[in-house]
Amino acid sequence: MLLNQRGSSLTLLLGTAVLLFTLVLSINYWLRQDLRIKEAYADNGKAFYLSEAGVEEALWHLAHNYNLENTFFTSGIEGYGTYSTEITNIERIQPLPENEEEPDGILIATINSLGSANGARERIITKVELTYGWDGSISFKTASFQRAVP
Numbered sequence: 001m002l003l004n005q006r007g008s009s010l011t012l013l014l015g016t017a018v019l020l021f022t023l024v025l026s027i028n029y030w031l032r033q034d035l036r037i038k039e040a041y042a043d044n045g046k047a048f049y050l051s052e053a054g055v056e057e058a059l060w061h062l063a064h065n066y067n068l069e070n071t072f073f074t075s076g077i078e079g080y081g082t083y084s085t086e087i088t089n090i091e092r093i094q095p096l097p098e099n100e101e102e103p104d105g106i107l108i109a110t111i112n113s114l115g116s117a118n119g120a121r122e123r124i125i126t127k128v129e130l131t132y133g134w135d136g137s138i139s140f141k142t143a144s145f146q147r148a149v150p
Contacts, residue, residue, distance in 0.1 A: 043120035048122040053115070055111050055124055058085050059111070062130055063130060068087065070088050072085070086113075089110040108128070109128055112124075125146045128140055
């Protein structure tokens with residue numbers, strides 16, 4: 001009877017080792033996948049905020065240059081990523097008077113901004129209306145805002 005049980009402890013030990021090894025590999029795979037998902041989520045967030053930065057810069061250009069024509073610019077924030085922004089479909093509803101020091105007019109434009117961070121990309125397309133007051137004030141209205149597939 002003892003002769004039949006000699007290798008059973010070795011077989012049990014090898015079976016347990018294989019089970020533990022499989023369990024460790026499964027947990028390792030799961031943790032690595034979870035980390036990749038979290039990094040991708042963070043990169044998408046960075047790309048979205050970079051795209052918003054492009055919209056804000058475009059609004060600044062429109063607010064400070066009424067005679068701006070269709071334009072394209074790129075910029076980046078070191079360590080985060082870049083954005084590319086295009087201002088198109090510029091329409092002046094009430095043109096500025098020719099010789100007035102203080103402007104008065106309405107400008108409508110489409111802003112298309114693409115933010116990129118570590119391979120993640122987010123696009124914002126927005127249509128804005130800027131009103132230039134006689135007193136030098138500028139007010140913004142968003143006619144449409146859309147997150148688009150890059």
